[in-house]
Amino acid sequence: MKEIIAVIRMNKTNDTKKALIKAGAAGFTAFKVMGRGKLVNDESIIMERKNRLLKLAGDEEADTEVLIDGFLTGERLFPRRLFTVLAKDEDVKGIVDAIIAANRTENNVGDGKIFVLPVMDAIRVRTGETGETAV
Template identity: 55%
Template sequence: MKEILAVVRMKKTGATKKALVAAGVAGFTAVKVLGRGNLVTDPKAIEECKEKLLSMGMDEFSEAGDTEKMVTSFLDGSRFFPRRLFTILVHDDDVPRIIEAIAGANRTGYGIGDGIGDGTIFVMPVSDAVRVRTGEAGEAAIW
């Protein structure tokens, strides 16, 4: 048995849920989390991203200083961002299929380069599981 932890963009929650259901996952848990990923260090790429984000974030209701502060805190890593954490228990043989379903639903190509900020997937071993309702244990308890 394996536990898959997938950290995804909040806007990708619905797509991830649909992908998991389509992949045949019987159950999973999703919670709101805060975090940040790797920082981009290329000054040219940072400036391009900053210009793009500032142009996207401005409207007649936005304060220029507030928007710039938010964009800067995003780029320098001083700000956490809301994400969704999915937890899925799967049979060992199903891991590649479930990972591909999650990755496919979350691959955007947004940001600096392809897919920066699209999320992270972790796979860990699970020694046992017990279904409370039936008392089933091990592999029988997860699907």
């Protein structure tokens, strides 16, 4: 039995929920979280992102460029969604593949991370069942 933890973009939440259901995940939990990944060192990607974000923001706020620079330099955190899924060993690959398919973009950065961890036991509170039958 494994726990799959996926940290994804907020705008991919619905796609991920649908993908997990279609992949046969027994259930899952989602949390709103804040974080950042590895900083991008490619100046062309950084400038392209900055220009795109500035264009989206328009002239609404004077501090917009400062905020965007903070995101791009790692000083600020991005809102993300964290999914946690318990799965039987034989179901892990299908679930991970579904998460990847739902979240991969052409942005070259920020598509998320997936972690797969062993689970020692699970207990269904209602019935007391343990192990894979509790999942």
